[in-house]
Amino acid sequence: MTTSIKQLPDIEQVLSGNGACGGCPATMALRIVGKALGPNAIMLLTPSCSVASMGMTPRLGYNWPCINICFATAGSSASGITHALEIMQEKGRLQGELPTVFTWVGDGGTYDIGFQALSAAAERNDNMIFFCYNNEAYSNTGVQRSGATPRGSYTTTTPSGKRQQKKNMALLMLEHNIPYVATATVAYPGDLYDKVAKAKSISGMKYIEILAPCYLGWQFDMPETVQMSRMAVRSGAWLLWEAENGKISFNKPSASIINGKKDAAPVDEYLMKQGRFNRLLKGPDAAQRIAEIQGDIDREIAFMRERAQITI
Amino acid sequence: MKAAEVVMGTGARAAALAVKSARVDVVPGYPITPQTSIIEAVAAMVENGELHARFIPVEGEHSAMAAAVAASAAGARVFTATSANGLLYMHEVLHMASGGRLPVVMCNVNRGIFAPWTLWADHQDSMAQRDTGWIQYHCSSNQEVFNTILQAFRVAEQINIPVMVNFDGFAISHCLMPLTLPPQEDIDRFLPPHEPEWRLDPAHPSSFSNVTNAEEYAPFRQMLSDDIMAAIPLVKQAAQEYKDITGMWDGDTIDTYRLEDAEVVAFAVNSMAAELKLSIDILRQQGIKAGLLRPRLYLPFPAEDIINALPQNAQVMVLDRNYNFGHPGGILASELKSALFGRRNDITVKNRVMGIGGIDLPRRFMADEIRAMMDE
Ligand SMILES: Cc1ncc(C[n+]2csc(CCOP(=O)(O)OP(=O)(O)O)c2C)c(N)n1
Numbered sequence A: 001m002t003t004s005i006k007q008l009p010d011i012e013q014v015l016s017g018n019g020a021c022g023g024c025p026a027t028m029a030l031r032i033v034g035k036a037l038g039p040n041a042i043m044l045l046t047p048s049c050s051v052a053s054m055g056m057t058p059r060l061g062y063n064w065p066c067i068n069i070c071f072a073t074a075g076s077s078a079s080g081i082t083h084a085l086e087i088m089q090e091k092g093r094l095q096g097e098l099p100t101v102f103t104w105v106g107d108g109g110t111y112d113i114g115f116q117a118l119s120a121a122a123e124r125n126d127n128m129i130f131f132c133y134n135n136e137a138y139s140n141t142g143v144q145r146s147g148a149t150p151r152g153s154y155t156t157t158t159p160s161g162k163r164q165q166k167k168n169m170a171l172l173m174l175e176h177n178i179p180y181v182a183t184a185t186v187a188y189p190g191d192l193y194d195k196v197a198k199a200k201s202i203s204g205m206k207y208i209e210i211l212a213p214c215y216l217g218w219q220f221d222m223p224e225t226v227q228m229s230r231m232a233v234r235s236g237a238w239l240l241w242e243a244e245n246g247k248i249s250f251n252k253p254s255a256s257i258i259n260g261k262k263d264a265a266p267v268d269e270y271l272m273k274q275g276r277f278n279r280l281l282k283g284p285d286a287a288q289r290i291a292e293i294q295g296d297i298d299r300e301i302a303f304m305r306e307r308a309q310i311t312i
Numbered sequence B: 001m002k003a004a005e006v007v008m009g010t011g012a013r014a015a016a017l018a019v020k021s022a023r024v025d026v027v028p029g030y031p032i033t034p035q036t037s038i039i040e041a042v043a044a045m046v047e048n049g050e051l052h053a054r055f056i057p058v059e060g061e062h063s064a065m066a067a068a069v070a071a072s073a074a075g076a077r078v079f080t081a082t083s084a085n086g087l088l089y090m091h092e093v094l095h096m097a098s099g100g101r102l103p104v105v106m107c108n109v110n111r112g113i114f115a116p117w118t119l120w121a122d123h124q125d126s127m128a129q130r131d132t133g134w135i136q137y138h139c140s141s142n143q144e145v146f147n148t149i150l151q152a153f154r155v156a157e158q159i160n161i162p163v164m165v166n167f168d169g170f171a172i173s174h175c176l177m178p179l180t181l182p183p184q185e186d187i188d189r190f191l192p193p194h195e196p197e198w199r200l201d202p203a204h205p206s207s208f209s210n211v212t213n214a215e216e217y218a219p220f221r222q223m224l225s226d227d228i229m230a231a232i233p234l235v236k237q238a239a240q241e242y243k244d245i246t247g248m249w250d251g252d253t254i255d256t257y258r259l260e261d262a263e264v265v266a267f268a269v270n271s272m273a274a275e276l277k278l279s280i281d282i283l284r285q286q287g288i289k290a291g292l293l294r295p296r297l298y299l300p301f302p303a304e305d306i307i308n309a310l311p312q313n314a315q316v317m318v319l320d321r322n323y324n325f326g327h328p329g330g331i332l333a334s335e336l337k338s339a340l341f342g343r344r345n346d347i348t349v350k351n352r353v354m355g356i357g358g359i360d361l362p363r364r365f366m367a368d369e370i371r372a373m374m375d376e
């Protein structure tokens, strides 16, 4: 059973008063993550909205030791910390339960500039939880495209809409043969909480990617963050799944879409609520553009359904 | 008391043995010629239990330095090694190490940089990192590599500034020489365990290297600038105490040879400075009052010690194994001239660039060059 929102622990690791936008999905997600991780953890941040949100030196809105690192280095930096902690414990210089080492990195720091270091850390199976909060663009620098930006989306560097499909990053991480991979999003906090709690109990590399609808980049009304997150899942544009030791299982409600019990909602409504899409869906080519985006979603659903069948 | 052990070893071996003697905790490493033998030796020592540490086989040097600084922030004693393009690839993270005040020690085995490719030594790689806020030593022998790494850890951890230990590819890294290894208890006395004032610790949530206002940023940078200069007495103290404990001496900030009465002074770093001692002997036989001043410490530039050491009215022949692009000649000559300006108007500075991309620098060649420079 998925933990319900009422059952989430009271502990708050995201302190009140930080620099994030109202309705920030990254901050919302981090709050749930904090409830699952508790205070015994070390956080690594690459340049991103979450750094801009955490408060300027010496103030800090996250209740962990937080290290800012170079943009491309989340994987390798976390490896450095986790090895340091383990060897210091072996040598008797650290006592007690070792802190959880986790990264809090945007899609830019994961899909793009940080991909190499992340891939290598995964291949080494170093002990960490790598969180990617995916707002599908470089929000902190004013919303430019990333490898996670979906086709058809306006960003400042794709003024007429991105022409390419996004990567399936979580699947790429699965193919590194790491012990745990999961996707999540803010509309399903219990699902996220359970995944983080599970990841915390597993040794080695864990990758959790959280879809984070960002009102600024996606251009919807600030109070609708959670609604947008839910629509992403219901349309199949975002699939909730996890894989322990390579075996994929889908979570509600994505499971119903995958096994055909329920049709995914057509993507139109989801797209038309977001300025990043709808501003480009006014011309005569609108139907074709929507069909392309729908095609990407349908292909991913079909592919993931088949991929989950492979259990060797 | 145990006696020192003497073994045969390359410069790379000397570095690896120093890492072991320093009881390093974490070594991220990535291969590049001519440094590779260092991380290979460390990986082997970790695997066979000779060194109780973690070797992290990262996927590139940017990650090697990232893992190094992060492990250091977690409280570990950290070492890595690189050369040439590996060092250049680290550049961004070198700044994080110094700005973050993390006492990482790294060997850079000097090699000319791409393009075009060369495998052999010059000093463009490390000198191109001049403004990264690292302390930089240059060693002239295998033994000095061993001794300097231990001194580097001490200085780095005293002042929380990373230290780069440079020595030439092949001429030092791959040549066998006898190595004196002091007993471990002596080294432990010289280099106590690393006890950082601060580390990433969930008992003390705080941000590290976070965004600052200019009012905070500027003092951080000023402090770094001041503290790098303040490393000079610590470098001297480390050399002196190392000598008191082990009996070995390579110079402190500078090393000199037949300098007291010299009229002509060769000024160079790294392996060529060892060979230059023989060039000086040749020049002396020819009736020229020649001497050598070798900065062992390149950064902070030991200006005072150089000013005090140079004999009256000396002609200083700076032999640079690098280019100072955009200026005539090499980087050391520029550094020296700016140190002497207004302080030692009696000194004449002349400069030649040589030994680029590993061109051999035999004693007679350098003696002849110095003679030729005297007539310029
Ligand atoms: C090496 C380097 N290149 C570029 C930047 C500029 N930069 C800062 S944040 C950022 C985008 C971050 O995007 P993402 O990781 O998706 O996080 P978000 O801002 O969306 O939260 C960029 C390009 C940088 N800090 N470092």
Ligand code: SF4
Binding pocket: A019, A020, A021, A022, A023, A024, A025, A026, A027, A049, A053, A135, A139, A140, A214, A215, A216, A217
């Ligand atoms: S721009 Fe988006 S991701 Fe960034 S702080 Fe605002 S809501 Fe959060």
Ligand SMILES: [Mg+2]
Binding pocket: A106, A107, A108, A133, A134, A135, A136, A137, A138, A139, A146
């Ligand atoms: Mg982003």
